[in-house]
Amino acid sequence: xxxxxxxxxxxxxxxxxxxxxxxxxxxxxxxxxxxxxxxxxxxxxxxxxxxxxxxxxxxxxxxxxxxxxxxxxxxxxxxxxxxxxxxxxxxxxxxxxxxxxxxxxxxxxxxxxxxxxxxxxxxxxxxxxxxxxxxxxxxxxxxxxxxxxxxxxxxxxxxxxxxxxx
Numbered sequence: 001x002x003x004x005x006x007x008x009x010x011x012x013x014x015x016x017x018x019x020x021x022x023x024x025x026x027x028x029x030x031x032x033x034x035x036x037x038x039x040x041x042x043x044x045x046x047x048x049x050x051x052x053x054x055x056x057x058x059x060x061x062x063x064x065x066x067x068x069x070x071x072x073x074x075x076x077x078x079x080x081x082x083x084x085x086x087x088x089x090x091x092x093x094x095x096x097x098x099x100x101x102x103x104x105x106x107x108x109x110x111x112x113x114x115x116x117x118x119x120x121x122x123x124x125x126x127x128x129x130x131x132x133x134x135x136x137x138x139x140x141x142x143x144x145x146x147x148x149x150x151x152x153x154x155x156x157x158x159x160x161x162x163x164x165x166x
Contacts, residue, residue: 006033024147031143036065040144055120066139069149071164080133094133101127131156 009030013019021027028038046058074083086094102123105111111121128134140146152161 006030024151027147028143038143039141042140042142045141054118057120066141067143067146068137068139069146071150071153077137079135079137080128081135083133097132098123098127101130101132 006029009019021030028040032038045061047061049057049059051057068077081094105121105123105126106115114121124134124136128136128138148161152163154160155162
Protein backbone atom coordinates (compact mmCIF):
# COMPACT_ATOMS: atom_id res chain seq x y z
CA UNK A 1 0.00 0.00 0.00
CA UNK A 2 1.09 3.52 -0.64
CA UNK A 3 0.81 6.54 1.61
CA UNK A 4 -2.36 7.51 -0.28
CA UNK A 5 -3.93 4.15 0.54
CA UNK A 6 -3.33 4.80 4.25
CA UNK A 7 -4.36 8.48 4.06
CA UNK A 8 -7.76 7.81 5.67
CA UNK A 9 -6.02 6.39 8.77
CA UNK A 10 -4.82 8.81 11.41
CA UNK A 11 -2.49 8.24 14.35
CA UNK A 12 -5.28 8.83 16.87
CA UNK A 13 -7.39 6.03 15.34
CA UNK A 14 -4.44 3.65 15.39
CA UNK A 15 -3.55 4.37 19.04
CA UNK A 16 -7.18 4.29 20.20
CA UNK A 17 -7.85 0.90 18.62
CA UNK A 18 -10.47 2.29 16.21
CA UNK A 19 -8.39 1.06 13.29
CA UNK A 20 -7.20 -2.54 13.28
CA UNK A 21 -4.61 -3.67 10.75
CA UNK A 22 -5.55 -6.87 8.90
CA UNK A 23 -2.20 -8.52 9.56
CA UNK A 24 1.42 -7.76 10.44
CA UNK A 25 2.24 -7.28 6.77
CA UNK A 26 -0.22 -4.38 6.60
CA UNK A 27 1.46 -2.89 9.68
CA UNK A 28 4.81 -3.18 7.89
CA UNK A 29 3.42 -1.53 4.75
CA UNK A 30 1.91 1.27 6.84
CA UNK A 31 5.23 1.92 8.60
CA UNK A 32 7.01 1.98 5.23
CA UNK A 33 4.41 4.46 3.93
CA UNK A 34 5.28 6.93 6.70
CA UNK A 35 9.02 6.62 6.05
CA UNK A 36 10.22 3.80 8.29
CA UNK A 37 12.78 1.30 7.03
CA UNK A 38 11.11 -2.04 7.70
CA UNK A 39 13.37 -5.09 7.53
CA UNK A 40 11.47 -8.36 7.94
CA UNK A 41 14.67 -10.02 9.00
CA UNK A 42 17.76 -8.11 9.99
CA UNK A 43 20.86 -10.05 11.08
CA UNK A 44 22.06 -9.31 14.59
CA UNK A 45 24.84 -6.76 14.87
CA UNK A 46 27.37 -6.69 17.70
CA UNK A 47 30.05 -4.23 18.73
CA UNK A 48 32.97 -5.23 20.97
CA UNK A 49 33.02 -2.94 24.02
CA UNK A 50 35.62 -2.61 26.75
CA UNK A 51 34.07 -2.80 30.23
CA UNK A 52 37.38 -2.32 32.08
CA UNK A 53 39.28 -4.77 34.24
CA UNK A 54 40.19 -6.76 31.11
CA UNK A 55 36.53 -7.42 30.31
CA UNK A 56 35.46 -7.19 26.68
CA UNK A 57 31.90 -7.94 25.66
CA UNK A 58 30.09 -8.23 22.37
CA UNK A 59 27.11 -5.96 22.87
CA UNK A 60 24.14 -6.10 20.50
CA UNK A 61 23.88 -2.82 18.63
CA UNK A 62 20.94 -3.13 16.27
CA UNK A 63 20.25 -0.44 13.72
CA UNK A 64 17.24 1.82 13.66
CA UNK A 65 14.37 1.54 14.03
CA UNK A 66 14.09 -0.75 17.03
CA UNK A 67 10.95 -2.80 17.64
CA UNK A 68 9.44 -4.21 20.81
CA UNK A 69 7.53 -7.44 20.18
CA UNK A 70 5.19 -7.55 23.15
CA UNK A 71 1.76 -9.13 22.96
CA UNK A 72 0.15 -7.09 25.73
CA UNK A 73 -0.40 -3.35 26.04
CA UNK A 74 1.50 -1.50 28.76
CA UNK A 75 0.89 2.20 29.40
CA UNK A 76 4.65 2.71 29.70
CA UNK A 77 7.23 0.61 27.91
CA UNK A 78 9.06 -0.84 30.90
CA UNK A 79 11.01 -4.03 31.63
CA UNK A 80 8.94 -6.69 33.41
CA UNK A 81 10.58 -5.93 36.77
CA UNK A 82 9.04 -2.44 36.81
CA UNK A 83 5.54 -3.21 35.49
CA UNK A 84 3.99 -3.80 38.91
CA UNK A 85 4.58 -3.04 42.57
CA UNK A 86 6.49 -5.65 44.57
CA UNK A 87 6.05 -6.53 48.23
CA UNK A 88 8.99 -7.66 50.37
CA UNK A 89 8.21 -11.39 50.00
CA UNK A 90 8.03 -11.10 46.18
CA UNK A 91 11.34 -9.22 46.07
CA UNK A 92 12.98 -11.94 48.15
CA UNK A 93 11.42 -14.68 46.00
CA UNK A 94 12.78 -13.04 42.83
CA UNK A 95 16.29 -12.82 44.30
CA UNK A 96 16.11 -16.52 45.20
CA UNK A 97 14.89 -17.29 41.66
CA UNK A 98 17.88 -15.47 40.15
CA UNK A 99 20.35 -17.23 42.48
CA UNK A 100 18.78 -20.63 41.74
CA UNK A 101 18.92 -19.84 38.03
CA UNK A 102 22.63 -18.96 38.29
CA UNK A 103 23.35 -22.16 40.23
CA UNK A 104 21.54 -24.33 37.69
CA UNK A 105 23.08 -22.52 34.72
CA UNK A 106 26.61 -22.77 36.15
CA UNK A 107 26.26 -26.58 36.12
CA UNK A 108 25.84 -26.52 32.34
CA UNK A 109 29.09 -27.63 30.65
CA UNK A 110 28.87 -24.93 27.96
CA UNK A 111 28.43 -22.20 30.56
CA UNK A 112 31.33 -23.65 32.55
CA UNK A 113 33.49 -23.57 29.41
CA UNK A 114 32.59 -19.89 28.92
CA UNK A 115 33.47 -19.04 32.52
CA UNK A 116 36.73 -21.02 32.32
CA UNK A 117 37.64 -19.00 29.22
CA UNK A 118 37.20 -15.78 31.17
CA UNK A 119 33.90 -14.84 29.51
CA UNK A 120 30.96 -13.48 31.45
CA UNK A 121 27.37 -14.70 31.47
CA UNK A 122 24.52 -12.20 31.52
CA UNK A 123 22.29 -14.12 33.93
CA UNK A 124 19.54 -11.50 33.98
CA UNK A 125 19.52 -11.39 30.18
CA UNK A 126 18.99 -15.15 30.07
CA UNK A 127 16.63 -15.29 33.06
CA UNK A 128 14.00 -13.13 31.38
CA UNK A 129 13.65 -15.81 28.70
CA UNK A 130 12.75 -18.32 31.40
CA UNK A 131 9.95 -16.30 32.99
CA UNK A 132 11.93 -14.44 35.65
CA UNK A 133 11.10 -10.74 35.75
CA UNK A 134 14.19 -8.62 35.12
CA UNK A 135 15.30 -5.03 34.51
CA UNK A 136 16.21 -5.84 30.90
CA UNK A 137 14.04 -5.16 27.86
CA UNK A 138 14.40 -7.02 24.57
CA UNK A 139 14.46 -4.87 21.47
CA UNK A 140 15.16 -5.94 17.90
CA UNK A 141 15.93 -4.33 14.58
CA UNK A 142 13.96 -7.10 12.85
CA UNK A 143 10.31 -6.29 12.20
CA UNK A 144 9.59 -9.98 11.57
CA UNK A 145 11.05 -11.09 14.92
CA UNK A 146 9.04 -8.43 16.78
CA UNK A 147 5.90 -9.37 14.82
CA UNK A 148 6.31 -13.01 15.85
CA UNK A 149 6.47 -12.18 19.56
CA UNK A 150 3.65 -9.62 19.29
CA UNK A 151 1.30 -12.17 17.72
CA UNK A 152 2.10 -15.30 19.71
CA UNK A 153 2.27 -16.47 23.29
CA UNK A 154 4.43 -19.10 24.92
CA UNK A 155 2.57 -22.11 26.30
CA UNK A 156 4.76 -23.66 29.00
CA UNK A 157 2.69 -26.87 29.20
CA UNK A 158 3.31 -27.78 25.55
CA UNK A 159 6.67 -25.92 25.41
CA UNK A 160 5.79 -24.05 22.22
CA UNK A 161 4.57 -20.73 20.91
CA UNK A 162 0.94 -20.49 19.87
CA UNK A 163 -0.67 -17.78 17.73
CA UNK A 164 -2.92 -15.30 19.47
CA UNK A 165 -6.30 -15.61 17.79
CA UNK A 166 -8.42 -12.46 18.01
